Amino acid sequence: MTLLLPKRPIGNTALRVTELGFGAASLGNLYHSVSDSDARDTANAAIEAGIAYFDTAPYYGFGLSERRVGDALRGHDGIVLSTKVGRLLKADSSVQGDAERHGFRSPMPFKPEYDYSFEGVISSWETSKQRLGLARIDILYVHDIGRLTHGVRHDLTFHQLTEGGGFRALEQLRGSGAIQAFGLGVNETAICLEAMKHVRLDVILLAGRYTLLEQSALDDLLPACVHSGTSIVVGGPYNSGILATGTRQGGALHYDYGIAPQTVIDRVRRLESLCERHSVPLAAAALQFPLAHPQVASVIPGLGNPLRVENALTLYKTSISDTFWRDLKNEGLIHASAPIPAPAADRSSERYETGIKGHPT
Numbered sequence: 408m409t410l411l412l413p414k415r416p417i418g419n420t421a422l423r424v425t426e427l428g429f430g431a432a433s434l435g436n437l438y439h440s441v442s443d444s445d446a447r448d449t450a451n452a453a454i455e456a457g458i459a460y461f462d463t464a465p466y467y468g469f470g471l472s473e474r475r476v477g478d479a480l481r482g483h484d485g486i487v488l489s490t491k492v493g494r495l496l497k498a499d500s501s502v503q504g505d506a507e508r509h510g511f512r513s514p515m516p517f518k519p520e521y522d523y524s525f526e527g528v529i530s531s532w533e534t535s536k537q538r539l540g541l542a543r544i545d546i547l548y549v550h551d552i553g554r555l556t557h558g559v560r561h562d563l564t565f566h567q568l569t570e571g572g573g574f575r576a577l578e579q580l581r582g583s584g585a586i587q588a589f590g591l592g593v594n595e596t597a598i599c600l601e602a603m604k605h606v607r608l609d610v611i612l613l614a615g616r617y618t619l620l621e622q623s624a625l626d627d628l629l630p631a632c633v634h635s636g637t638s639i640v641v642g643g644p645y646n647s648g649i650l651a652t653g654t655r656q657g658g659a660l661h662y663d664y665g666i667a668p669q670t671v672i673d674r675v676r677r678l679e680s681l682c683e684r685h686s687v688p689l690a691a692a693a694l695q696f697p698l699a700h701p702q703v704a705s706v707i708p709g710l711g712n713p714l715r716v717e718n719a720l721t722l723y724k725t726s727i728s729d730t731f732w733r734d735l736k737n738e739g740l741i742h743a744s745a746p747i748p749a750p751a752a753d754r755s756s757e758r759y760e761t762g763i764k765g766h767p768t
């Protein structure tokens with residue numbers, strides 16, 4: 408039986424996404440391999456659980472994630488799909504064996520080339536549909552535009568979007584109804600504010616920058632999004648892992664695609680102590696915290712096997728006391744102006760069956 412999870416709108420569009428979405432970088436073999444059958448079972452488990460928003464990208468396993476996501480979603484109505492533009496995949500016959508490239512294990516034999524121009528965006532959209540084996544894509548994100556990725560080449564790549572017609576291509580696709588929404592998919596806030604000066608964004612997939620660990624987006628980006636009616640999809644809600652694993656397990660602790668620095672570990676330890684006092688799983692707080700902001704439409708953890716799906720559902724539904732959220736704020740562990748979930752008494756008791764008051768399903 409497919410369950411009904413609460414949905415929230417994307418910007419001012421007719422799209423509604425489930426509060427819990429599926430981040431499919433994992434299905435591109437991010438960090439470790441996922442077999443085809445595990446990938447299928449994972450996506451099917453998510454669909455069965457009522458997760459009705461999937462995010463993928465050409466970059467994730469150089470086409471592998473899109474192929475797997477498309478195979479899983481084909482024939483299912485009502486699931487919102489986003490993928491990305493900005494990198495075109497070029498066949499690379501020099502690829503040998505199953506070495507890791509760009510963090511992906513055994514990716515497909517392609518290499519990514521940046522192209523944010525008009526032609527690049529249209530070509531990316533067309534080839535994504537071919538790989539997905541789907542006739543429509545709901546949301547396109549401009550992937551990894553900005554200084555964080557492009558450094559000194561930022562002006563050049565951003566120029567492709569503005570003067571080179573990348574934004575114009577996206578506006579045309581949205582205007583014609585070929586896609587329903589577009590935005591950026593990035594790990595930094597500065598580029599979002601810069602892009603918003605040029606174009607109306609329906610939604611921003613902001614990875615790792617509005618989490619239990621970091622809320623500086625409250626100072627500038629989130630107020631700008633409130634003003635423009637732009638939704639936020641929170642990617643990387645565990646900041647690449649440390650907010651799911653905590654600090655006490657053995658082995659490497661992952662933060663922002665790398666090894667966590669000591670300052671981050673110290674901060675997570677403080678969060679863990681509070682969680683322990685209130686018997687709250689750290690990962691549950693990490694998954695639920697961003698959703699307290701009204702601009703956030705969905706939180707999309709990376710899900711790489713069926714157990715992770717089940718676990719994410721449990722964490723998402725875990726009841727967390729009002730005192731935990733208040734203490735989190737009173738002890739200065741989150742930004743002073745960060746919204747926290749409304750007191751339980753003000754919430755619908757049937758939240759998971761009927762949707763949240765004020766957020767049409």
Ligand SMILES: NC(=O)c1ccc[n+]([C@@H]2O[C@H](COP(=O)([O-])OP(=O)(O)OC[C@H]3O[C@@H](n4cnc5c(N)ncnc54)[C@H](OP(=O)(O)O)[C@@H]3O)[C@@H](O)[C@H]2O)c1
Pocket residue numbers: 429430431432433438462463548550551591592593594612614641642643644645646647648649651652690707708709710711712715718719
């Ligand atoms: N620029 C962009 O547009 C952008 C950037 C980043 C992310 N995103 C989106 O956001 C999605 C999620 O990001 P992400 O996968 O990088 O980061 P994430 O969700 O913050 O963290 C994923 C990591 O957390 C671990 N994890 C998840 N659940 C766990 C659990 N219950 N217990 C222990 N460990 C757990 C996973 O380990 P296992 O591998 O062992 O399961 C994985 O290594 C992506 O798939 C993508 O859709 C977009």
